[in-house]
Amino acid sequence: MERLHTGPAGGRLDPAEYESNFSDLHPRFGKHEALVASDRCYFCHDAPCMTACPTSIDIPLFIRQISTGNEIPAAKTILEQNIFGGMCARVCPTETLCEQACVRNTAEEKPVDIGRLQRFATDAAMDAGRQFFKRAAPTGKRVAVVGAGPAGLACAHRLALKGHDVTVFDAREKAGGLNEYGLATYKASDNFAAREIAYILEIGGITIAAGKSLGVDFTLESLRADYDAVFLGIGLADTNALGIEGEELAGVEDAVDFIAGLRQASNKADVPVGRRVVVLGGGMTAVDAAIQSKLLGAEDVTICYRRGQAEMNASEFEQELAASKGVFIRHWMKPKTIIGDNGKVVGIEMEYTEMRDGRLVGTGESGLIPADHVLKAIGQKLVPAGLEGLALEAGRIVADETGKTSMPKVWAGGDCVAAGEDLTVTAVAQGRDAAESIHCALTGV
Amino acid sequence: MADLRTDFVGIKSPNPFWLASAPPTDKAYNVERAFKAGWGGVVWKTLGEAGPPVVNVNGPRYGAIWGADRRLLGLNNIELITDRPLEVNLQEMKQVKMNWPDRALVASIMVPCNEESWKAILPLVEETGADGIELNFGCPHGMSERGMGAAVGQVPEYIEMVVRWCKQYTRMPVITKLTPNITDIRHPARAAKRGGTDAVSLINTINSIVSVDLDNFSPQPMIDGKGTHGGYCGPAVKPIALNMVAEIARDPETYGLPISGIGGVTTWRDAAEFLTLGAGTVQVCTAAMTYGFKIVQEMITGLEAWMDEKGYASLSDFQGRAVPNVTDWKYLNLNHITKAHIDQDACIKCGRCHIACEDTSHQAITEMVDGVRHFEVKEEECVGCNLCVNVCPVENCITMVPLETGMMDERTGKPVSPDYANWTTHPNNPSAQQAAE
Numbered sequence: 001m002e003r004l005h006t007g008p009a010g011g012r013l014d015p016a017e018y019e020s021n022f023s024d025l026h027p028r029f030g031k032h033e034a035l036v037a038s039d040r041c042y043f044c045h046d047a048p049c050m051t052a053c054p055t056s057i058d059i060p061l062f063i064r065q066i067s068t069g070n071e072i073p074a075a076k077t078i079l080e081q082n083i084f085g086g087m088c089a090r091v092c093p094t095e096t097l098c099e100q101a102c103v104r105n106t107a108e109e110k111p112v113d114i115g116r117l118q119r120f121a122t123d124a125a126m127d128a129g130r131q132f133f134k135r136a137a138p139t140g141k142r143v144a145v146v147g148a149g150p151a152g153l154a155c156a157h158r159l160a161l162k163g164h165d166v167t168v169f170d171a172r173e174k175a176g177g178l179n180e181y182g183l184a185t186y187k188a189s190d191n192f193a194a195r196e197i198a199y200i201l202e203i204g205g206i207t208i209a210a211g212k213s214l215g216v217d218f219t220l221e222s223l224r225a226d227y228d229a230v231f232l233g234i235g236l237a238d239t240n241a242l243g244i245e246g247e248e249l250a251g252v253e254d255a256v257d258f259i260a261g262l263r264q265a266s267n268k269a270d271v272p273v274g275r276r277v278v279v280l281g282g283g284m285t286a287v288d289a290a291i292q293s294k295l296l297g298a299e300d301v302t303i304c305y306r307r308g309q310a311e312m313n314a315s316e317f318e319q320e321l322a323a324s325k326g327v328f329i330r331h332w333m334k335p336k337t338i339i340g341d342n343g344k345v346v347g348i349e350m351e352y353t354e355m356r357d358g359r360l361v362g363t364g365e366s367g368l369i370p371a372d373h374v375l376k377a378i379g380q381k382l383v384p385a386g387l388e389g390l391a392l393e394a395g396r397i398v399a400d401e402t403g404k405t406s407m408p409k410v411w412a413g414g415d416c417v418a419a420g421e422d423l424t425v426t427a428v429a430q431g432r433d434a435a436e437s438i439h440c441a442l443t444g445v
Numbered sequence: 446m447a448d449l450r451t452d453f454v455g456i457k458s459p460n461p462f463w464l465a466s467a468p469p470t471d472k473a474y475n476v477e478r479a480f481k482a483g484w485g486g487v488v489w490k491t492l493g494e495a496g497p498p499v500v501n502v503n504g505p506r507y508g509a510i511w512g513a514d515r516r517l518l519g520l521n522n523i524e525l526i527t528d529r530p531l532e533v534n535l536q537e538m539k540q541v542k543m544n545w546p547d548r549a550l551v552a553s554i555m556v557p558c559n560e561e562s563w564k565a566i567l568p569l570v571e572e573t574g575a576d577g578i579e580l581n582f583g584c585p586h587g588m589s590e591r592g593m594g595a596a597v598g599q600v601p602e603y604i605e606m607v608v609r610w611c612k613q614y615t616r617m618p619v620i621t622k623l624t625p626n627i628t629d630i631r632h633p634a635r636a637a638k639r640g641g642t643d644a645v646s647l648i649n650t651i652n653s654i655v656s657v658d659l660d661n662f663s664p665q666p667m668i669d670g671k672g673t674h675g676g677y678c679g680p681a682v683k684p685i686a687l688n689m690v691a692e693i694a695r696d697p698e699t700y701g702l703p704i705s706g707i708g709g710v711t712t713w714r715d716a717a718e719f720l721t722l723g724a725g726t727v728q729v730c731t732a733a734m735t736y737g738f739k740i741v742q743e744m745i746t747g748l749e750a751w752m753d754e755k756g757y758a759s760l761s762d763f764q765g766r767a768v769p770n771v772t773d774w775k776y777l778n779l780n781h782i783t784k785a786h787i788d789q790d791a792c793i794k795c796g797r798c799h800i801a802c803e804d805t806s807h808q809a810i811t812e813m814v815d816g817v818r819h820f821e822v823k824e825e826e827c828v829g830c831n832l833c834v835n836v837c838p839v840e841n842c843i844t845m846v847p848l849e850t851g852m853m854d855e856r857t858g859k860p861v862s863p864d865y866a867n868w869t870t871h872p873n874n875p876s877a878q879q880a881a882e
Contacts, residue, residue: 039513042838045796046812106793107839 003297007344007372008251008272012297018268021295025186025321026116034120037113038067044103049114052101054420054429055082059098063117075125076132078118083157083432084150086126086196087179088425089119090187093284095317097425126199133203136163141442144169144227146214149177150424151414152233153200154431155438160205162439167227168206171213177235178415179424181260184288185268186295215386224409229438232387232397232405232412233431236380236422242280246338251345255279255289255377262292274373276300278348280335281377283313289375290327301327302369306334306353306360336366338374347371382416393418403434411438447752448759449745451485451549453725454618454643454703456576458485458549460748461760462716462741465707465728466491466553466579466622469738471527473537477544482738483745486549488646488728491526491581492534494556494566499525499588505666508655508675519681520731521655523666523673525587526555531569539573549726550574551620555581555593558603560610567615577618580607580642582633583649585626585676595649598624601636608640620705623647623689625682630689631696638699645693646705646728648686650676679731683709687722691771694723711740713747720760721767775869780862782854783829783845785809785822791842794818798833798843806832825855 041063049059065074078085094115102111141164145152148170156166179193223230273296282305333350351366391398391406396418403411413430420426449460463486471490510519552575556562582598589596597603621637625648654664664672686708706724711732802810809826837843850863
């Protein structure tokens with residue numbers, strides 16, 4: 001039976017199961033649902049939700065606009081602050097941002113459904129093809145943006161809006177960065193990432209140069225010479241290695257590659273997944289990889305995390321979602337050896353851990369978990385090649401709150417900088433704010 | 446256990462909850478269902494004179510306004526009196542009264558404003574065994590264009606005249622239903638009393654346009670592109686009704702005149718409020734039209750529970766108790782000082798009290814204290830206006846706390862006086878009355 005095939009393999013499920021498993025996690029609100037949900041907003045003064053949003057969307061205003069039947073103006077309110085409002089509505093960990101700050105939590109432990117309301121409005125505007133922004137008169141200034149992820153494109157959009165000409169370079173074949181290659185498929189179904197980018201690019205003045213890498217096709221020096229300013233939104237393109245025996249075995253894979261493969265697969269049945277999957281890590285990537293392994297038909301999926309539940313970077317909502325999909329989350333254990341047979345992974349030996357004198361240490365005891373597919377989600381890191389001369393700190397680019405780096409004419413934002421959480425919405429905010437700073441530098445306004 | 450039995454101008458019912466004359470009481474089928482659900486009485490939908498009945502529009506008859514979660518707050522209607530033949534209604538009324546002898550059954554009547562018409566219909570109604578009649582001088586739409594309903598209710602002399610005819614031609618108790626579409630409700634009430642009415646009932650519906658269709662530029666409800674004003678009712682009109690009931694209850698000329706209270710009664714609490722302002726029964730329509738007849742069970746149990754808790758054995762124990770406390774503004778005690786108080790444990794920090802006070806009132810609530818979001822009343826600015834209480838989404842989070850005698854009012858810098866002092870004697874009042882030497 002395909003379902004129980006050992007070793008990473010596709011086709012474990014019926015086609016209908018794939019379709020249902022990878023459809024929208026939270027389907028879009030209908031008009032009635034949106035009205036009921038919007039009714040719950042208190043229209044707070046100096047609203048805590050707005051303060052909690054890295055892009056400072058005027059949430060009470062857009063919800064009030066929805067409640068009066070004005071979802072298109074609501075979308076404008078959102079997109080003025082966050083051009084990726086549609087994607088953020090889908091992927092933001094709202095339970096730790098706006099919805100956590102919602103006063104309704106204090107009132108009755110149930111926040112206003114801000115994320116889904118945001119999606120209701122932004123989807124309405126995109127479906128209607130409504131554009132709210134018009135480019136200013138050309139300034140003749142040219143800006144290079146490296147990385148077509150949320151930070152780079154948010155920066156490019158704001159610069160284009162101001163009348164500058166922007167070229168966005170990206171090493172990959174498609175624009176979008178993690179919006180296109182990362183993120184769980186069920187959070188951005190129906191090719192949403194690409195549709196959103198097409199919507200954003202309609203403003204004009206932005207050229208996408210795909211398949212062009214920093215350090216290969218151009219250098220920071222050449223960009224600084226050829227353009228009036230440079231924005232780096234290059235993300236964290238490399239992953240951390242385990243550095244343990246067996247890491248090279250067939251069936252051991254980076255979770256980000258697994259997720260990217262799944263995002264790009266037109267037929268999910270083609271994506272190989274093991275029968276017994278072990279995911280190493282405790283962040284969103286680990287959860288996304290684990291849940292999707294389960295959704296691809298893996299029989300057992302276990303997340304192993306070296307610390308406790310409280311330390312997991314994945315939000316409580318994500319952890320609960322994983323549990324509800326049948327993912328087993330184990331804490332306080334770290335990988336010791338990956339066991340192979342004939343060059344293929346067959347299990348992983350995990351050592352138990354504990355905190356001793358404020359430090360995480362192995363206890364010396366270990367256990368074996370059978371696995372034919374091991375997904376590593378223990379963190380990504382910056383690829384420093386091509387960044388020579390730029391100040392780095394703890395493996396990330398140093399930038400001030402306006403995105404200015406240590407190098408003249410170079411700004412940076414998104415996951416590649418040290419500031420802020422590694423979230424889409426943070427990247428958007430940093431890209432947007434860097435654009436404002438660049439505009440200021442280029443025009444003196 | 447509280448006893449809800451009611452004797453209203455000789456009309457007995459097991460509880461004070463009656464259904465008002467309206468669509469819910471148009472036929473035996475509905476009224477039977479209402480009585481099964483527990484309603485104490487019904488005022489049958491208004492009867493017109495014998496002959497071809499009125500006709501209603503065949504498009505929408507109702508319009509509405511809504512609150513949060515589309516709760517219906519106000520309803521307006523352009524339906525006329527019963528459009529069924531008089532004989533059918535009379536026959537059904539008789540049968541229903543026989544089936545339900547313990548319930549009140551009152552006939553609402555609207556016929557042209559001449560003695561012959563009233564003289565003709567009264568014996569027919571009396572023959573059904575109905576417990577009383579209610580004179581519909583209230584409907585503001587349709588019938589008023591034909592010189593009936595509110596067209597009569599707006600002319601006190603007509604009211605007095607028709608009531609007099611009715612008292613002359615029937616032994617049944619007469620309840621005069623008043624329209625609120627008038628400047629001073631006391632005049633029609635006084636006229637009804639002069640005519641010899643046994644009671645008044647109020648309010649009938651209020652002239653209204655509930656909304657305008659912005660695509661068709663027509664009032665709602667829209668009939669083939671046009672609309673007309675309708676009669677407004679439901680929770681939104683309760684405050685207007687309470688005031689009018691109170692005005693009649695405290696007017697020396699009509700003091701003691703039995704009142705059946707109508708207007709937005711939706712819960713037991715609304716009913717209790719009408720009773721404290723002197724009503725003997727309440728009549729309900731919109732709440733039943735919104736939720737069905739079963740709501741009466743909440744009303745009955747709610748009123749009983751409250752009476753038990755307060756130790757009231759019968760309705761008369763609390764009826765009219767609020768009437769002496771309704772007074773003119775000029776008699777309010779200007780030395781009574783309250784300050785808003787925010788319960789920080791209950792506060793959810795929405796900030797609405799702050800912005801309401803800051804933007805539109807007295808700048809008396811903080812938004813930030815020591816760099817932290819914190820809402821607290823600045824007593825030196827607070828005039829005790831109650832706006833913050835009214836906009837706060839959490840009940841009892843903000844309360845108005847009276848200052849005790851002798852305490853300092855930080856706004857005026859003066860201690861609270863123990864004396865009662867009102868505008869009539871206030872030094873700023875140019876016509877202040879000097880106390881007698």
